[in-house]
Amino acid sequence: MNMFDARATAALAAVVKEGSFERAAHALRLTQSAVSQRVRALETSLGQTLLTRGRPCVPTAAGQTLLRYLDRIRLLEEEARRALAGDEAGAEAELEATLASGDADALARGAVYLVGAGPGNPDLLTFRALRLMQRADVVLYDNLVSPAIVDLVRRDAERLYVGKKASNHALPQEDINKLLVRLAREGKTVLRLKGGDPFIFGRGGEEIEELAAAGIEFQVVPGITSAAGASCYAGIPLTHRDHAQSVTFVTGHRRGEEIELDWPRLTSPSETIVVYMGVAQAPRICAQLIAHGRAPDTPAAIVEKATLPDQRTLVGTLETLPGLLATSQVKPPALIIIGNVVRLAEKLGWRPS
Ligand SMILES: C[S@@+](CC[C@H](N)C(=O)[O-])C[C@H]1O[C@@H](n2cnc3c(N)ncnc32)[C@H](O)[C@@H]1O
Numbered sequence: 001m002n003m004f005d006a007r008a009t010a011a012l013a014a015v016v017k018e019g020s021f022e023r024a025a026h027a028l029r030l031t032q033s034a035v036s037q038r039v040r041a042l043e044t045s046l047g048q049t050l051l052t053r054g055r056p057c058v059p060t061a062a063g064q065t066l067l068r069y070l071d072r073i074r075l076l077e078e079e080a081r082r083a084l085a086g087d088e089a090g091a092e093a094e095l096e097a098t099l100a101s102g103d104a105d106a107l108a109r110g111a112v113y114l115v116g117a118g119p120g121n122p123d124l125l126t127f128r129a130l131r132l133m134q135r136a137d138v139v140l141y142d143n144l145v146s147p148a149i150v151d152l153v154r155r156d157a158e159r160l161y162v163g164k165k166a167s168n169h170a171l172p173q174e175d176i177n178k179l180l181v182r183l184a185r186e187g188k189t190v191l192r193l194k195g196g197d198p199f200i201f202g203r204g205g206e207e208i209e210e211l212a213a214a215g216i217e218f219q220v221v222p223g224i225t226s227a228a229g230a231s232c233y234a235g236i237p238l239t240h241r242d243h244a245q246s247v248t249f250v251t252g253h254r255r256g257e258e259i260e261l262d263w264p265r266l267t268s269p270s271e272t273i274v275v276y277m278g279v280a281q282a283p284r285i286c287a288q289l290i291a292h293g294r295a296p297d298t299p300a301a302i303v304e305k306a307t308l309p310d311q312r313t314l315v316g317t318l319e320t321l322p323g324l325l326a327t328s329q330v331k332p333p334a335l336i337i338i339g340n341v342v343r344l345a346e347k348l349g350w351r352p353s
Pocket residue numbers: 119120144194195196197198199200201202224225226227229230275276277278303304305306307308332333334335336
């Protein structure tokens with residue numbers, strides 16, 4: 001089907017003169033916000049070069065110009081990627097192919113982007129995360145995504161806080177999964193913004209399983225996981241030729257009474273352990289590691305609010321960490337790093353200027 005029939009072209013020509021997207025939205029069977037969002041995304045991501053280069057932009061061809069403009073938006077990702085990679089000819093060829101195809105359905109289809117927002121400091125967002133944040137119609141975020149990051153989302157995007165502070169979920173996981181499917185089916189570009197990396201203790205896998213089952217288009221964007229953020233900002237390299245040959249990420253979160261960790265596997269002195277969600281269970285974790293043979297004087301650190309201006313690093317040992325925690329009122333989010341590499345914090349610790 002060619003959506004660019006005479007009526008639509010006339011409507012779009014009027015739109016160009018009026019400077020409004022109302023009639024374009026009608027002609028293209030899209031919501032106005034979907035049209036304007038795509039236009040803005042194009043401006044943000046492509047800049048002006050591909051938009052204006054060698055393209056006729058005369059008033060008599062106003063409708064055609066807008067059609068080309070709207071169609072290019074669909075190519076946003078691929079074109080931008082190719083142009084940035086220096087393949088402008090390839091980007092142009094792809095653009096021409098899409099202009100010839102006139103695929104309206106592809107324009108109207110919604111998609112979900114599962115995006116890692118990093119450990120909290122906005123400087124640690126990826127370029128791709130930022131581009132998608134400025135493009136999304138609706139953003140679902142949880143409590144680990146700092147307000148400074150939420151502020152960078154497109155101004156007119158819908159923002160939905162979906163929670164999660166320990167067991168206090170603003171929205172149960174199943175409802176979040178269903179909401180993602182529903183919003184995408186409405187034709188929206190949905191951004192699911194998660195702290196750190198979406199695939200590290202973030203339930204990202206569960207969320208996209210539901211999308212895959214529902215046949216929704218999705219992409220996953222990695223983020224800097226908090227272990228990496230804490231390690232760098234606290235001056236504790238997770239591996240080091242002299243101190244640690246491997247690193248293991250574990251969760252201190254319990255299901256039922258017990259923490260389900262393979263303790264005998266965690267006792268090598270040349271292994272670094274990073275415990276996510278472990279503050280509440282720290283005394284148990286330290287005791288179990290000692291009981292299974294890890295030396296009581298193994299260095300251990302807590303990094304609170306890693307990468308944020310009020311980051312705190314407390315250093316002790318497996319034996320002293322529980323006492324340290326009891327007296328220092330550590331607030332979430334915080335990570336525990338265990339292993340000989342922790343000794344380096346004194347020498348390698350730094351503060352952002
Ligand atoms: C549900 S997990 C999510 C982890 C996230 N997907 C990631 O890759 O960092 C939440 C835990 O991550 C850790 N965490 C997240 N952000 C942190 C930060 N800025 N500083 C210290 N720990 C953090 C804490 O241990 C917190 O309890």
